[in-house]
Amino acid sequence: MGRAPCCEKNGLKKGPWTQEEDQKLIEYIQKNGCGNWRTLAKNAGLQRCGKSCRLRWINYLSPDIKRGRFSFEEEQTIIQLHSVLGNKWSMIAARLPGRTDNEIKNYWNTSIRKRLLRMGIDPVTHSPQLDFPDLSSISTSSIYNPYHEINLSRLLGGQQPLLNPEFSRPATSLDNCYQVQNQLAPVVQEISNCSTLASPCYVTFPDEAQVMEPNLDQFSANFTNFSSPSCQLNEWQSNEMPANLGGDYLPQLEYSYHGSEQSIIDPPLYDENSNFQLHNGNGFGSGSGSPTLSTTSLSPTPLNSDFYVHRWQQK
DNA sequence: AAAGGTCTCAACCGCGTTCGT
């Protein structure tokens, strides 16, 4: 399987695209659609290789692209999907309509990844870095809202060690992400409310007795899909791999309440805006707040430390 | 105001996969 060079290097332009080139590409695709990129480049009168044209269209010119900052929900989705899928940017992008894999990859590498590292979280495994050099500094650092400090010691209940070795294992499912989100929604809300207060601000956790933890021992090779808007609950909970999903699966975990019977958590719903809707079910959490995370008062650069804080706190 | 450092993101590169002949 020999690989041909992506383009003959003779005479083809590289580097930033000009407005004129963009216009040519847009007009050609609007008229003829995109097919063979190599011939498209030639026919559109562009001195570019097909690959370059494709990239320019997909990542920048396509009308489907949503530009602008990532929302809080999008960031949450990225982090959670990354914890399951790893650097499968195209798969992550497939679940964030209007966002390209390149954009998500850039955002991860330039923003999310760095903040995770600063928090002492390994961005690859999503687990706390046990050799994180200065964990104590986290207690007074602004891990959630970089502009307003949050007393993490208090978040962690004061007496508890920051890192519970039990939770150095990685998150393996979106289920527990959503579960944690549900639980911490009131906390997140409090933190976000704090953005208008002088630092430090304090928040309280929901009753820990109601905390659920993933039953990792029960982890099986069951997979399910949540990417399709038409994905229904029974499909989510099915142990059988749906035939039409082409291997694009995410693992399903079972959870149990502390000291009670096992139950399977409802999957997140998929709403029309592509963001996952959180269930307000199963009776966990403080019961005092809506599980839907609000973006309205969050900082411009939130990081979902609630997710990790909670994983550490769980026993 | 200037210099140096850091960040962002569009674009490129190279590899594996898929497709067409």
Added chain:
DNA sequence: AACGAACGCGGTTGAGACCTT
């Protein structure tokens, strides 16, 4: 089945913007 071309993906780069001192 074999081969070459094209596609698609993830990693990386580098220019320009922005920030800090």
